[in-house]
Amino acid sequence: MLHDLNHLLNTKYPLIQGGMAWVASAELAAAVAEAGGLGLVAAGSMTPDLLRDEIRRTKRMTSRAFGVNIMLMNPFADQLAKVVVEENVPVVTTGAGSPGRYIEDWKKAGITVIPVVASVAYARRMENLGADAVIAEGTEAGGHIGELTTMVLIPQVADAVSIPVIAAGGVADGRGVAAARMLGASGVQVGTRFLASLECRIHDNYKQMVVKARDIDTLVTGRSGGHPVRTLKNSLARHLIEMEKRGASFEELEAVTIGSLRRAVQDGDLGEGSFMAGQSAGLVSCIEPAAVIIQTMFAQAEQLLGYSLCREVVR
Numbered sequence: 001m002l003h004d005l006n007h008l009l010n011t012k013y014p015l016i017q018g019g020m021a022w023v024a025s026a027e028l029a030a031a032v033a034e035a036g037g038l039g040l041v042a043a044g045s046m047t048p049d050l051l052r053d054e055i056r057r058t059k060r061m062t063s064r065a066f067g068v069n070i071m072l073m074n075p076f077a078d079q080l081a082k083v084v085v086e087e088n089v090p091v092v093t094t095g096a097g098s099p100g101r102y103i104e105d106w107k108k109a110g111i112t113v114i115p116v117v118a119s120v121a122y123a124r125r126m127e128n129l130g131a132d133a134v135i136a137e138g139t140e141a142g143g144h145i146g147e148l149t150t151m152v153l154i155p156q157v158a159d160a161v162s163i164p165v166i167a168a169g170g171v172a173d174g175r176g177v178a179a180a181r182m183l184g185a186s187g188v189q190v191g192t193r194f195l196a197s198l199e200c201r202i203h204d205n206y207k208q209m210v211v212k213a214r215d216i217d218t219l220v221t222g223r224s225g226g227h228p229v230r231t232l233k234n235s236l237a238r239h240l241i242e243m244e245k246r247g248a249s250f251e252e253l254e255a256v257t258i259g260s261l262r263r264a265v266q267d268g269d270l271g272e273g274s275f276m277a278g279q280s281a282g283l284v285s286c287i288e289p290a291a292v293i294i295q296t297m298f299a300q301a302e303q304l305l306g307y308s309l310c311r312e313v314v315r
């Protein structure tokens, strides 16, 4: 069943900007919020103090609702879970693990809780734990991924749960939004498209790599250790694949990957950086303001669907 995500998220458009570690800063989250989507600040590997500062910075840039993404493998996850309550963050999305032990406190604080899932069983588990919605993410996505494609994951999750399903993985234009609705998703989460937004504060080399990428320019590393990650092809990604073929251990692989996303984001290190991006990079051909990306995406989606997805937001 399709739900009114704008009502749940207090947005104009049923769109969440993906929480992207090192990437999703106050500037991007505020720009997306101002444009009518739900912007997210990604806690990624932040300390609690850093996250608090970033939330306060975002609040200074927008009066609209925004959320926080917490990667549960962050060693500070317990403290980050408290920061979002103390700072009155309205929506929290979670990745890389179960938010089970935080849900009760978050719900008491009135937080809308939306875990990222990559399978039907996990979506059901999250619904039973009290999640308000799930983001079902297909393997096309950038960053840490599961195995199922968006095309098959979304309808199966939509059949299995009665909470809203948000589609992630491969959505970069209005066709993706319309398709996601057809598959049973009430809205979308978009990551890769926003890498090439004006307000995204990543190194220009990173943006140019996304813009220039073709359909076949991503690959998946880390499968051997059970933590697959989709990045753009470069020498680091090829080196990791070679190491995995040789049977390198998790520790050996980690020694090469540690700090590599930061090297891509901050230094634009074309050789040693990890340029996480999804297969939809092939659909991205220009850098535009987040507001233009969102307006273009939804104008196209609404034309294809023949109905409006937009709601006027009360500030």
Ligand SMILES: Cc1cc2nc3c(=O)[nH]c(=O)nc-3n(C[C@H](O)[C@H](O)[C@H](O)COP(=O)(O)O)c2cc1C
Residues within 6 Å of the ligand: 017, 018, 019, 020, 021, 023, 042, 044, 069, 070, 071, 094, 095, 096, 116, 137, 140, 141, 142, 143, 144, 168, 169, 170, 171, 189, 190, 191, 192, 193, 275, 276, 277, 278, 279, 280
């Ligand atoms: C550079 C990058 C970093 C990401 N970091 C996170 C993260 O910290 N937490 C998370 O839940 N998802 C993370 N993701 C996944 C996104 O939030 C989003 O679900 C995904 O990008 C959607 O698919 P798309 O890339 O095809 O748009 C990341 C994705 C990218 C591209």
